[in-house]
Amino acid sequence: MQIQAAEWFMLLLVVAMPVYSLWESDKVKVAIIEGRKTKLRAYKEAIIFLWIPTSVLLALLFSGRLSPSELGLVWQGNLSNWIGAGLVLAVSAYFFYSIYALLSHPEKLDEFRDAAQNSDWMVPATSKELRWFTLGLSVSAGVCEELLFRGFIIGVLGNVFGVILSLVVGSLLFGLCHLYQGWGNVLRTAIIGLVLGIIYILTESLWVAIALHILIDVYGGFIGYALHKTKPVASEPKEAVS
Structure with missing residues (x-):
C-alpha cells in the first residue's frame, strides 16, 4: 500500500x-506567568491549534479519501470493543471516587501539591x-489528538510502515506536542500516548482511546482546580511591637 x-x-x-x-517552547507559560496572557486565552488558542489539522x-x-474503519471509528460490537468500554467505565469510576475522596479530605491534596507545581501555571x-x-480543551485534546496521533498515524500509516513503528512514532510526536509543559512531561506524555496507542490496537476502537484521553485530562483539570481552591494563604508577617 x-x-x-x-x-x-x-x-x-x-x-x-x-x-x-518546539518553536513556541515555554513562551505561553512565560506569558501567563507574567500576566501578558490569560489562561482562558491560552485554552482557546490551544483548541484552535488542535482543530486546524483535525479539520x-x-x-x-x-x-471518502479515508474511511471510518481506517481511523478506528467503526464500533464493531466485538469482545475487544466491549472490553474497552468496560475499561472506560472502570477508569471513570476510579477518577470519580478519587476526586470525591480528595474533596472529602482536602489534606490529601498536599500529596499532589509538590508534584503539580510545574503545571500550576x-x-x-x-x-x-x-x-x-x-x-473545551480536554474534549478537543481527546478527540483531536487521538484522531491524529492514534487514528491517523497508527490506523492509516500503520498499514504502510507497520503498526509498531507507527505506534512509537505517534507516541513520540504526541509527547513533543506537550513541550510547553516541560521536557519532563514530554516523556510522561509520550508514555501515556504509547499506552493509549496499545489500548487502541487491542480494543480495535479509537472511541475507547478518545474517552480515556478525555477522562485523563478532565481529571487533571479537576485536581488542579481543587489544588488552587485549597492553596494555603500565606500569613502576613506580624509587626514588631515597640
Missing part, C-alpha cells in the same frame, strides 16, 4: 504540530477556567 498525496499532506501537518511546539483529517474522511483556578479546560 502506498501513501497518497493527501495522506502525505496530512502527515506533514501532524509533524508540524510538535515542530511548532483537514475530517475533510479527508468525509470526502496552566491548570484552571476559577470555575470559568475549569469549564473551558474540561468541556
Whole structure:
C-alpha cells in the first residue's frame, strides 16, 4: 500500500504540530506567568491549534479519501470493543471516587501539591477556567489528538510502515506536542500516548482511546482546580511591637 498525496499532506501537518511546539517552547507559560496572557486565552488558542489539522483529517474522511474503519471509528460490537468500554467505565469510576475522596479530605491534596507545581501555571483556578479546560480543551485534546496521533498515524500509516513503528512514532510526536509543559512531561506524555496507542490496537476502537484521553485530562483539570481552591494563604508577617 502506498501513501497518497493527501495522506502525505496530512502527515506533514501532524509533524508540524510538535515542530511548532518546539518553536513556541515555554513562551505561553512565560506569558501567563507574567500576566501578558490569560489562561482562558491560552485554552482557546490551544483548541484552535488542535482543530486546524483535525479539520483537514475530517475533510479527508468525509470526502471518502479515508474511511471510518481506517481511523478506528467503526464500533464493531466485538469482545475487544466491549472490553474497552468496560475499561472506560472502570477508569471513570476510579477518577470519580478519587476526586470525591480528595474533596472529602482536602489534606490529601498536599500529596499532589509538590508534584503539580510545574503545571500550576496552566491548570484552571476559577470555575470559568475549569469549564473551558474540561468541556473545551480536554474534549478537543481527546478527540483531536487521538484522531491524529492514534487514528491517523497508527490506523492509516500503520498499514504502510507497520503498526509498531507507527505506534512509537505517534507516541513520540504526541509527547513533543506537550513541550510547553516541560521536557519532563514530554516523556510522561509520550508514555501515556504509547499506552493509549496499545489500548487502541487491542480494543480495535479509537472511541475507547478518545474517552480515556478525555477522562485523563478532565481529571487533571479537576485536581488542579481543587489544588488552587485549597492553596494555603500565606500569613502576613506580624509587626514588631515597640
